[in-house]
Amino acid sequence: MRLAFAFIGSALLMLVFGFGISFDVEHVRYATFDLDRTPESRVYLEQFAGAPRYFRQMPPVRSVEDALHRMQSDSISLVLEIPPNFGRDLRKAAIPEVLAEADGADTFRGETITQYVQSVQDKMLRDPANELQTPPQKYTANFQDRYMYNPTFESVYAMAPSIPPILLILIPAILMAISVVREKELGSIINFYVTPTGRLEYLLGKQLPYIVIGMINYFILVAMALVVFAVPIKGSFLVLTLCTLLYVTATTGVGMVISTFTSSQVAAVFVTTVLTMLPTIQFSGFMQPVSTLLGRAKVLGSIWPTTYYMHASKGVFTKGLGLDLWAQDLIVLACIIPILWAVSALALEKQEK
Amino acid sequence: MNSLLNILWLGLKELRSFSSDLVMAFFVVYSFSGAIYAQATGTSSEVNNASIAFVDEDGSALTKQLINAFYPPRFQTPELISASEVETTMDQGRFMFVVAIPPRFEADLRAGRHPDIQLNIDATAMQQASIGGGYIKNIVNDRISSFFRRTDASAQPPINLVIRRLFNPNGVSSWFTSVVAIINQVTLLTVVLTGAAVIREREHGTLEHLLVMPLNAFEIAMAKVWANSLVILVATGASLYLIVMKALEVPFAGSIPLWFSGVLLYLFFATALGIFLGTISRSMAQFALLIIFVNVMLQLLSGGSTPIDSQPVWMQYMTFFLPSRHFVSFSQKIIYRGGGIEAVWPQFTMVAAVGLAFFVYSLALFRKSIAVTK
Numbered sequence: 225m226r227l228a229f230a231f232i233g234s235a236l237l238m239l240v241f242g243f244g245i246s247f248d249v250e251h252v253r254y255a256t257f258d259l260d261r262t263p264e265s266r267v268y269l270e271q272f273a274g275a276p277r278y279f280r281q282m283p284p285v286r287s288v289e290d291a292l293h294r295m296q297s298d299s300i301s302l303v304l305e306i307p308p309n310f311g312r313d314l315r316k317a318a319i320p321e322v323l324a325e326a327d328g329a330d331t332f333r334g335e336t337i338t339q340y341v342q343s344v345q346d347k348m349l350r351d352p353a354n355e356l357q358t359p360p361q362k363y364t365a366n367f368q369d370r371y372m373y374n375p376t377f378e379s380v381y382a383m384a385p386s387i388p389p390i391l392l393i394l395i396p397a398i399l400m401a402i403s404v405v406r407e408k409e410l411g412s413i414i415n416f417y418v419t420p421t422g423r424l425e426y427l428l429g430k431q432l433p434y435i436v437i438g439m440i441n442y443f444i445l446v447a448m449a450l451v452v453f454a455v456p457i458k459g460s461f462l463v464l465t466l467c468t469l470l471y472v473t474a475t476t477g478v479g480m481v482i483s484t485f486t487s488s489q490v491a492a493v494f495v496t497t498v499l500t501m502l503p504t505i506q507f508s509g510f511m512q513p514v515s516t517l518l519g520r521a522k523v524l525g526s527i528w529p530t531t532y533y534m535h536a537s538k539g540v541f542t543k544g545l546g547l548d549l550w551a552q553d554l555i556v557l558a559c560i561i562p563i564l565w566a567v568s569a570l571a572l573e574k575q576e577k
Numbered sequence: 578m579n580s581l582l583n584i585l586w587l588g589l590k591e592l593r594s595f596s597s598d599l600v601m602a603f604f605v606v607y608s609f610s611g612a613i614y615a616q617a618t619g620t621s622s623e624v625n626n627a628s629i630a631f632v633d634e635d636g637s638a639l640t641k642q643l644i645n646a647f648y649p650p651r652f653q654t655p656e657l658i659s660a661s662e663v664e665t666t667m668d669q670g671r672f673m674f675v676v677a678i679p680p681r682f683e684a685d686l687r688a689g690r691h692p693d694i695q696l697n698i699d700a701t702a703m704q705q706a707s708i709g710g711g712y713i714k715n716i717v718n719d720r721i722s723s724f725f726r727r728t729d730a731s732a733q734p735p736i737n738l739v740i741r742r743l744f745n746p747n748g749v750s751s752w753f754t755s756v757v758a759i760i761n762q763v764t765l766l767t768v769v770l771t772g773a774a775v776i777r778e779r780e781h782g783t784l785e786h787l788l789v790m791p792l793n794a795f796e797i798a799m800a801k802v803w804a805n806s807l808v809i810l811v812a813t814g815a816s817l818y819l820i821v822m823k824a825l826e827v828p829f830a831g832s833i834p835l836w837f838s839g840v841l842l843y844l845f846f847a848t849a850l851g852i853f854l855g856t857i858s859r860s861m862a863q864f865a866l867l868i869i870f871v872n873v874m875l876q877l878l879s880g881g882s883t884p885i886d887s888q889p890v891w892m893q894y895m896t897f898f899l900p901s902r903h904f905v906s907f908s909q910k911i912i913y914r915g916g917g918i919e920a921v922w923p924q925f926t927m928v929a930a931v932g933l934a935f936f937v938y939s940l941a942l943f944r945k946s947i948a949v950t951k
Contacts, residue, residue: 329909330880332884339707342740371706520618
């Protein structure tokens with residue numbers, strides 16, 4: 225029952241995130257504040273209305289207060305203000321200013337919006353048929369963007385390989401921690417105290433079934449990536465499976481370590497979620513590359529097993545990496561396992577205090 | 578009156594059992610201090626320390642200038658590679674961006690042509706890829722135009738576009754991430770604490786102790802709501818003041834009492850959700866799985882990680898029922914944009930409505946489960 229639940233839950237999350245999470249900023253709601261009202265200002269503003277994928281026009285702004293008010297209530301995210309005499313200055317080549325005010329409350333979105341505005345203007349000025357009666361701008365280069373590993377720049381290609389690393393640590397770690405602490409709480413751990421079972425024997429015996437569960441979960445998630453999201457595996461499936469085996473062993477090991485210093489199931493659930501959620505989602509290369517993290521986040525990210533498995537998973541799915549490129553992930557994951565074993569074996573008491 | 582007293586005493590009992598668990602208390606403190614600080618200072622959607630390389634097939638004075646335009650902290654010092662190395666170095670993940678400048682680049686520009694620059698972007702890191710790509714284009718075109726302005730005044734663009742970012746003029750992403758981090762911790766801890774409090778009583782059999790006393794389900798549930806909310810509220814307040822406002826120096830544009838009223842509404846929802854999850858799960862392991870699924874969902878779809886507007890439309894309709902989305906939204910409005918009650922009342926209403934629905938439903942469930950144990 226619990227097993228079915230874990231599998232269905234993971235599959236569901238994979239679906240939701242694969243289809244639902246996207247970094248594409250589109251249909252930005254904007255309003256114009258045209259203080260000039262000349263043919264030139266209208267031509268300028270029309271360029272934005274002409275990019276409906278990125279900009280969606282809302283009723284124009286009447287005053288500065290109106291603009292601020294509508295920005296505050298989030299009904300618009302961008303105001304384009306054309307100053308008086310814009311048209312005249314443009315004809316006299318006096319370089320008029322246009323003010324674009326973007327909502328920066330969400331920093332990523334704000335930054336993206338300002339870049340869109342800049343590129344609309346750049347494109348307009350370069351276009352000889354732009355009706356602004358300015359000579360087409362000289363001295364600009366054309367950029368040909370080439371998005372490697374994700375040619376259409378779709379979020380699903382970045383998401384599908386990133387979800388399994390997240391689920392394959394959160395679920396195995398917590399189940400493992402609970403399973404050991406449960407014995408402590410219910411008292412059945414007495415069997416371990418009174419029999420000559422070694423510490424490592426006991427722990428590995430507890431770990432094995434959860435590694436199996438993790439692997440089954442992995443096969444389900446990979447099947448979904450292939451079938452539902454049509455994200456192909458460019459590299460070697462065998463390598464990814466090997467990495468997963470090491471990874472799941474490591475992540476159940478994390479749960480094992482936590483189980484040694486918690487004594488109630490409540491505390492085990494609590495500590496595991498608090499400890500694993502943050503580094504897994506924020507510091508492991510899911511949201512941003514680990515190399516661009518700073519300070520303690522970077523330290524945490526570089527010792528967290530998810531970082532290496534995330535790299536391997538993205539690499540095998542999208543890049544088709546060769547041996548030399550995933551070897552590091554494999555080695556690091558393999559090294560983490562005995563450390564976790566050693567820590568838990570040392571911390572597990574053979575006698576109740 | 579009697580009922581209120583019961584709720585008060587039961588709540589104090591909750592607080593006592595919480596404070597006797599040192600491990601839990603320690604992790605609550607950590608979640609609202611170290612965890613938030615590390616996330617706010619360590620992660621950013623800005624481009625930072627990005628690795629970049631150039632393929633310079635022109636070798637002119639201009640391209641030297643372009644390469645020099647990229648420097649730390651935003652970019653690592655650029656490396657020069659040959660055209661044949663682009664694929665392998667990017668496969669290895671050595672560079673996020675590789676800019677390839679074609680032969681005769683400067684000469685073409687001088688002749689009034691628009692030569693192509695190839696910009697290779699590692700698109701597996703989507704946020705950095707799109708923002709960093711934009712930076713590179715702006716920096717390159719700025720440099721080109723200032724390079725030629727020395728000899729030709731018409732190199733200047735005929736319109737000067739002034740871009741201002743309202744509410745966060747320098748685009749410091751710790752302003753946003755710190756508050757999102759608090760929101761995530763509030764959700765996680767409140768749900769776990771309340772839900773666990775319900776399960777613990779059941780597994781230890783102390784629920785029966787409560788039931789033989791003259792108490793009803795509403796009182797038991799309400800006591801858990803206020804006690805756990807209080808713990809989180811105090812932690813949130815301390816975290817907002819010490820970490821966000823003092824250590825990270827994030828300005829608070831709107832009204833602090835208004836924001837805390839919103840937090841209270843949200844805590845009501847989160848505790849109700851905790852009781853709900855604690856009541857429907859039959860074992861701790863089941864509860865743990867539910868916690869993970871629900872929290873990952875509440876966190877990643879709240880608009881704190883990726884903008885709500887970027888979600889597909891059908892998804893936006895679904896996330897409309899997630900109170901965490903409204904929590905992020907009203908926090909943005911109050912903390913950064915300085916909006917008042919007239920700007921945030923729709924979010925407040927929605928959080929309260931979902932919270933109330935959960936509370937009423939889980940109270941009924943809780944009653945039923947108690948009746949069964951009776």
